[in-house]
Amino acid sequence: MSIHSVVVDGPLALRMQRLDAAREGATGRQILTLPLLAARLAGGFIAPASQEILYPAIRLALDAGGYEDIGEVSGLPGMPSAVLAALRSWWDAGTPIGIPDNARLRDFTLLERRVRETLPRGALAPPDLVESALKRLHLAPRLVGPVTIHEVPDISPVWRQLVVQLCDVVPVRWVASSCSRRSWFPGRTETAPAGSSLLVAADVCADPRSEVREALRWARARIAEDGIALEEIAITAASPTTWDDAFLVLAREAGLPLHFSHGIPALATREGQTCAALADILLRGLSQERVRLLLARVPPARANIPLDWAKGLRRSAALTTPRLWQHALESARAERADGDVAEGALLPVLELLAGGISEADRAGRRLLRGPALTLWQDAMRMAPPQAIELSLQALRVDDGREPGNTIVWGPAHHLAGAPRKYVRLLGLEANAWPRRASEDPLLPEHLLKDIRLPSADIADHDRLMHDIIVSQSADYTLSRGHRSASGSLQAASTLWRRDHERVVGRSAIPRHAFSQSDRLYARPADAGKQPQVRSSRACWRAWQDSDRHTAHDGLVRANHPLIVDALAQVQSTTSLYRLLCDPLGFVWEYALHWREPNLDPQPLALDHRSFGELVHALIAGVLRNGAPRNIDNIEIALADEARRLDDDWPIARAVPPGLLWRHTMALARERASRGLRDALGEPRGTSWTELAFGEPIAGPHPWTTLSPVPIGTTGIEFRGRIDRLDEDGARGSAIVTDYKAGAAPERKKTVIFDRGTELQRIFYALAARSLLPDVRNVESRLTYLRHEPARTLSLVHDELVTAIEQAISFTAAGVELQRRGHIAPGPQPEFFDSNSVALPSDLEAYRRIKQRPFAQVNSPLSKLWSSP
Structure with a gap:
């Protein structure tokens, strides 16, 4: 069996060439990239150092210290990613001659040497890989045989020495587009047959999402109308991340098989969302919603935890500490079938999660399995745990599709290595294609002098990719956005063809729709028959009709x-x-x-209603054991009640973080103290607080009946809870007090309904009059606790009777x-x-x-x- 090696560039070309070899039944054909070719020649178990291997080596090199210039920033979360990008550019540029002597480059060469020395045996950086391959070059006839470099646009300087010397040992030919850069190549060159390169149109779309929509319409039309096979269609951009999210959503809606050659964002997968749930709770702390989400997404975390573990927990409670969780679970133990089993299984997990991001590695190994654990570990290698969010956002995974039977979407350099006949090029805007040359943050050009990194030639590289893709196509279409995703205006690229320009508006009717919703959009008559569309149009017309109530x-x-x-x-x-x-x-x-x-599991402040309930709870707790006789007794009782509520409230409802909660509690105690001091020395008879009426009550109460209170002859019955009721049977009077945590209105008129906001006080007075038949005089009080002293507004006698009658009339x-x-x-x-x-x-x-x-x-x- 004769061996023949085909060298390609990029993952798309690698998979397509392997598919072609399988279809042709070729034996002895090796499909390799240049790093894999060098590793094959180096022999043994040698392989190119992958990203997963380089990141730990970079972090170890940074932790070693001893740097003159980069020492102060070596611990920043983004440093490993920046170093990896700089190392790749440095290695791709080949062995530099005459490195300038400055602190930054001394640090970088020290860092680069440490990384190469730290790599495990068998994993080599490109310069070491080339050196090892050259030592065994005499074995090339047996290891790789004749070599064909297929559709590789350009070869980085680091690999050129290997390719040049390989030409002296085995036949090497380079088959590529006429645009490829091969002037330095000593072997045999062949020019791939060029396509007709017919420009169909240059579409100006509204924004990136509109570009995606037009691209899918274009692809559907080529398939349905022209009968073009899926494997002959491609959509590309110089840097595709801007359009990825729109393609993920709209391609799924269209039902078109679309292969992301550069992978899909990890967070778009179930495993990625599992990692995100764990990262969220480690970075932002415990909360009931985060724990519920984590246990729903992470099956290993549910091991030995009963299904009814959350029974009895109030969804409004934030539960931000293990102590609160323990208290809440113990309080709800009677409602669960398995008693304390949930506590024993769940609390150790919560203790681990409460450790925060410093426990990221241990939490991942304990709670994650399979692909989710792999993603988590990849993210941990890229940067310190504190930057886990950024690491997860940067990760990409394979989409599970094969490029041989799908439309391809990916970066231009992938498509240049495996050209297709029918291509749509997106993002032909200035500074997007070609991209603007950018300096490496660690290796700026003014420090490099004569050394030139590949990142400095990114614009030339993008032009080359464009020329190769276009020259190899049968026909192609250009596309650019009139505005960016953020709404800013965008200028056309220097590669844009104005002679074929056409503006495609948002409301343009497509020649061929890409999905059911797009078809309805293109056919207003059909869309108008849909119940939802008819209803929405009728709703809009009704809202604009100023004469009718609809x-x-x-x-x-x-x-x-x-x-x-x-x-x-x-x-x-x-x-x-x-x-x-x-x-x-x-x-x-x-x-x-x-x-x-409930969208805010832990607010920074209680809303007006919740704060009022807290003040009422403090007053009720103090009066539960009888009205205090002096100010000292009030303050002591308030302190005891505040300690009790400090334990009970956080397991029943959302409260602010610790420091703000203590401030809120102090403010509530101050308002409650004013309300309690307002009644000191005033004979009121028996006091009742937080007194329910119209419903069953377990303890003592003053009511003649526990049935709901009827509102006149309206047919409406109601129940409620009075903040404070003071009943004096000997005098035949009762005082109904409604505590207000805010300020009293600044006006001279008596407050009765206050435009409906104070209806509650009138209905409370109605209930007291109905349920206390021995009481002849009822007084309704509003006590505003924001003032010092508290300000009380009363409603008595005929005014209150009239207000009750009006309330009954309004209810009717x-x-x-x-x-x-x-x-x-x-x-x-x-x-x-x-x-x-x-x-x-x-x-x-x-x-x-x-x-x-x-x-x-x-x-x-x-x-x-x-x-x-």
């Missing part, structure tokens, strides 16, 4: 079952507020059961609007309302357009919304 504004049929069911439920003061101040929001939240997701009006289906958005809320996301984005314009029909619909409630 179904897209909230109008529904009378006595809609969902609304009737929602009204039949026992209401809370919160749902009553929605019913009367935001009728459409009541439907969304209580009829459709929409809820805002709100119920009637809901039953009739005349539902519209309420007034603009003072603070952000989560339900606003379901309204048009230009909310002010929408409310302005719909002002008249909304005012007509909401007229029965307008008096409430303007009340003092």
Whole structure:
């Protein structure tokens, strides 16, 4: 069997040539790259030093220290990647003659020598690989046989000596495009047959995503209309990363087999997302959401952990420390089938994760398996653990497709080594193709003097790749973006052909659609028949109709079952507020059961409502054991209650980080102290705090019944929880206090409804009057705790009776609007309302357009919304 070696350049050419050899049934044909050819000649188990081997060697060399100039930056996270890029450029440039004497180059040559000495036996850097191959060059006839260099555009100086001397031992021929650089080559050269190189069009697209969309339309048209085989089509760019994400999404939607010759981003794979979940928790700390995500994505982490491990845990709790996790799991132990088994299996994992990024290596080996562990270890080699996010973003993996039966998408230098007949070139913008020459950050040109690195000739290299791809094609199409992905205007490349330029707008109808959604986009008549499109168009027209209240504004049929069911439920003061101040929001939240997701597992500050609940909890905890008699007793009781809440709150809801939480607790104690001091010395009878009504209560209570409280004859019943109720049976009076953590309104008028925001106090007074029949006088108080001393606004006697009657009347009006289906958005809320996301984005314009029909619909409630 005769041996023949074919030398190619790049992974695409390597796979295509191996496929061709398999199809031809060729025996004895070796498909090699120049590093593999040198390793074959060097013999034994010698192989080129791969990236996985070089990174640890570089990090060891940097850790050795003793550098004059780069010592201060040698520990930075990006240093290993920068050193690897510089070493590759340095090695590709060949053995430099006359290295200038300066501190940077002395450091770099020391670093390079240390890296080469640190490499394991059998893994050689390019200069050492060439040296070893030259020593065994006399064995080339038996090891490699005749050599054909196939479609290699150019050979780096480091390999040229090997190729030149190889020509003296075995026949070497170089088959390549006429554009290839072969003037130094002493062997036989052959010119590959050129294609017709017909330029079809030069498309100016809106942006990179539009370029991808047009490229897929072009590919689909070549396949469907021209009958071109997949393996003859390629899409390329000088540097393809700008378009990768769009190709990943749109090619999957199109159903076109697209091979990424340079690999897909590791984070686009399930294994990559598994690594990302682990990195997220190590870098940013424990939280309940991160732990749930990790256990869902990492099966080994679930070993021996019961399936119901999270039962009883409040989703709103952040749980940012192992101590909080232990407390939360112990509190919920009774709700799990296996008792403390979950704690024993989960807590050691949480302790490991709480160690942070310093435990990255141990956490990866314990929790990851298979490809996910390989990715994690690759990322750990590239940079220190603190830069694991950047390392994971830089990793790429094979997409699992074969280039022999797919369309190829990849960098231009891959395609130049394996040209195809029908090509589309993307990114023909200035500084993108050809790219601007850039200095190596470690080896700037002013320090190198006469030494020239390949990175300095990147523009010439890109022009060469363009010329080879074009010359070998039957026809080709150019493409560039009018704007970048960030929206900036872009100029055309020097390679751009203005004589064939055509502008392809976003709304242009394609000659051939690439997917079902694209087909509907190209055929408005068909798209208009789709229920979603018809609904969206009807919605848009309805929003612009200033004369009518439509179904897209909230109008529904009378006595809609969902609304009737929602009204039949026992209401809370919160749902009553929605019913009367935001009728459409009541439907969304209580009829459709929409809820805002918790997107902030650990806020920097509690929102107004949560902070108020914390203040109420402190006051309730103090009064649970009776009202304090003096200020000292208040402060002692507050300190005890704050310590208890400091343990209980973080396992039930999200709280700020440690320092901010302590500040929040101190502020809440201050407000609670004002509220408690406000009642000192005032005879109020029996005090009840956080007193529930309208629902079962286990402990003592003053109510005559625990049934929900009816609101007049409206058919609505409600329940709730009063901040503080002081009942004096001897005097026949009761004081209902609603604590407010904020400041009192600056106005002279009595606060009654305050445009609906204080409805709660009126309904609490209604409940007290209904459930305490022996009480003749009820006083409703708003106590604002932001002031020193606390400021109290009271509502008593006829004013309160009138307010209760008005509240019943407003409730009847709100119920009637809901039953009739005349539902519209309420007034603009003072603070952000989560339900606003379901309204048009230009909310002010929408409310302005719909002002008249909304005012007509909401007229029965307008008096409430303007009340003092």
